[in-house]
Amino acid sequence: MFAYYPIYKGYFRTALMVQFQYRIAMLIWLLGGIIEPLMYLVVWRTVSEQQGGSVGGYETNDFVVYFIAMMMVSHATFTWIMWEYVYRIRMGLFSVMLLKPIHPIHSDIADNIGYKFLTLTVMGPLTLLLAWFFEATWQPLPWTLAAFVPVLILAFLMRFYWEWSLAMVAFWTTRIDAMNQAYIVVGLFFSGKLAPLSLFPEIVQRAADILPFRWMLAFPVELLLGRITPRELLIGIGAQLFWLFAGYLFMQFIYRAGIKRYAAFGA
Template sequence: MFAYYPIYRGYFRTSLMLMFQYRIAMLIWLLGGIIEPLMYLVIWRTVSLQQGGSVGSYSTNDFVVYFIAMMMVSHGTFTWIMWEYVYRIRMGQFSVMLLKPIHPIHSDIADNIGYKFLTLTVMGPTVLLLAWFFDASWQPAFWTLAAFVPVLILAFLMRFYWEWSLAMVAFWTLRIDAMNQAYIVVTLFFSGKLAPLTLFPEIVQRAADLLPFRWMLYFPVEVLLGRVTPRDLLIGLGAQLFWLLAGYLVMQLIYRAGIKRYAAFGA
């Protein structure tokens, strides 16, 4: 574990430098991550105000806090790897990565974390600004706040391993746009990005329980909002660990098969 520390430090450095070079791109991704939750925040806030101040168990303020939290969690856990891989394989960058004596996922994780830290400088003020603008009030319980840290880290890793696995599909076909989009749509409905899951019909909620997506986004948001019981928290942590492990295994399998294919066919 600690053997990776100097490697990660090196990656951080270079990725930070790259990001300065591509500072525009950096801001653009960031803006995208702000717009979507903001859109749904506005819609649900409008609906809630129209309905006399609440929808289901969510008050107008709850909606505001929910989507701001969703913005943070989504930003904290998102990856761009599914778009990056096609480019990598097409441009032959992947061959270079293979030559390095370390699994390529590490440089991606380091890149991602580096980006997240850097963009905190924009995300932080944005969140505060939105909270002020929409007059959000949020009283977290101390224990859920503490639990949020491991939950977020697990969500991040889970998402990383799963999306990295999906990115590997690029070894078989470079035309992955439809798949990526399907993934986005599915997450939209089952992760709580579009609306809190409790506002969906029963069947969607049950399906969401069985899929990994709610544990990537909805669950961390609920924890941050303090909308969980200790029992929920434990179940959620268990589900996250399960999906993380599954993601890890899937990633290993797909990666090995992908490398084999890459070696056989090239790009």
């Protein structure tokens, strides 16, 4: 692991330099990531106010904090790799990556973290601004704050491995937009992005427990809100580790199969 340090340092440096070249594009991307949770925030806040200040155990302030936290967690864990791979394969850029003596996932991880690091300078103040504007009050518990860091890292890694693996479908067909869209729609319901999962019917909640999406987004958010018991925290971390390991195995399998296909059909 230590051997990768200089390589990651090199990748970070490059990723930051490239991002600096695209400041406007970066801001537009950010705007896209902010508008969606902001929209849900406004809708649920209004619904809550009209329902007398509470819906399904969430008070108006809870909705505000939930969606601001969701915006942060979603930003910290999102990837764009599923859209990028098709372009890479079509343009022959993947061949260049294959000739390097390192697995291509490393440059993608570094690229992603580099972008997040840079955008934190906008996301941080924006979060405070939104909290002030919507008069959010939040009293975090020290242990949830401490647990949040590893939970967020696990959420990022599991999301990264799964989405990187799904991007590999581009080896079989370069028309994967429909698949990407399906993944996003399913994720919207089961990740808690659209609404806190406890507001959904029981069957959706049970499905969310089984699927990986909840552990990528809703779980870290609920932890921040103090809505997770220590026992649920351990179960959640167990689920994250399971999905991370499964994602890793899936990635290894699909990457090997994908490379074989790529190498058979013409790189």
